[in-house]
Amino acid sequence: MKSSLPQNDPELDYWLKKELERQRDSLEMIPSENFTSLAVMEVLGSILTNKYSEGYPGKRYYGGNKYIDEIENLTRERAKKLFGVEHANVQPYSGSPANQAVMFGLLNPGDTILGMELAQGGHLTHGYKFSFSGRYYRAVNYGVDKETHLLDYEAIREIALKEKPKLIICGATAYPRIIDFAAFRKIADEVQAYLLADISHIAGLVVAGVHPSPVPYADVITTTTHKTLRGPRGAMILLPNVIDRWHDLYHPNGKKNLAELIDSAIIPGLQGGPHNHQTAAIALALKEAAEVNFTAYGKAIVANSQALAKTLIANGFSLITGGTDNHLILIDLSQQGISGKQAEILLDNVGITVNKNLVPYDQRPPLDPSGIRLGTPALTTRGFSTDDMREVGEIIAKVLLQPVNQTVINQVQHRIKALTNKYPLYPEL
């Protein structure tokens, strides 16, 4: 279909074109971003945005949903099959509302939750004091070991034994290593807590088999669909098993299983009509993720991340935990004498997009922290190889380690152009 935007709204069309140019011409290294397929974008921009369908397939508050029901059922079935779970809710508008729904469904206000501290790699919704999760629940945090910067499961266990959380959240936003879901399950069992595995960042790696799956261990799994999973913005709540393991303890009066608790937390608890265009685009992304080449994609993400890590280390950078097992890298720039904010700006100026990030036990403030976080999912989608990632690492080193003058900027931009030209982004657009 020919775009009508240039005629209808030239001003908006201009900014969309500028953003397309930016995505094409820069090195996109924010670990939570990716480039979804053209087909996914086509579904997102489809007529499905027109329909209201509050409720679930077969039980809607609006008429005219016979095809929407088929689409939502298809999405649910694909999610269940891909992750090997019993139940999937595909309606959360995004990752934060998905986490909110889990807490709303399983907990009462004031209940204790235990999640990873924001400043050490957790997400806002895992109990940060200014988020709903820290305001409506009694949030306690665990962090990483002071020396190794790895999760210390014995220390987490001790906090759990002391604080007796009803919900333990594992999963992170800025942790470059494998998460031991079995260790979290053991702790959760000891204190009779639900275990929520938020795999937003690593869902695509789990599907590709390059990160262990939480399915044998978690009560509930949440994931965004737009990071390593490479779908549209959105989220899912997955239940490995619908049986509520702590039913007698926490929900003695209800006959409800976990699926009912979660589904009713989404609607009528927190949301109204589902975004059907988003649900359908998730269905397509799940189909794409089930194809064999997605496994190769997941492996390439990690290989690229490790190649980049090695190059950065060889250039004298200090990486949190000394490297990476997954799609992301956290650099502590303290030794280089530049802040994360300065680094973000320096890299942005030449066309490399990363984000400033706190490092564990950071002495600097969140808006001007000591580190940067960078990842490989988006560049791997473009087709970047390990050799390309080594080149990217050398470019980053040049920008951050040398005094930047116009000659350096010109040289670096030339090298970036060679890389982005090698792997054209959305040539059809």
Ligand SMILES: Cc1ncc(COP(=O)(O)O)c(C=O)c1O
């Ligand atoms: C671990 C984790 N959970 C949840 C979210 C929230 O997702 P959203 O930004 O879609 O609300 C994020 C986003 O970065 C995340 O990293």
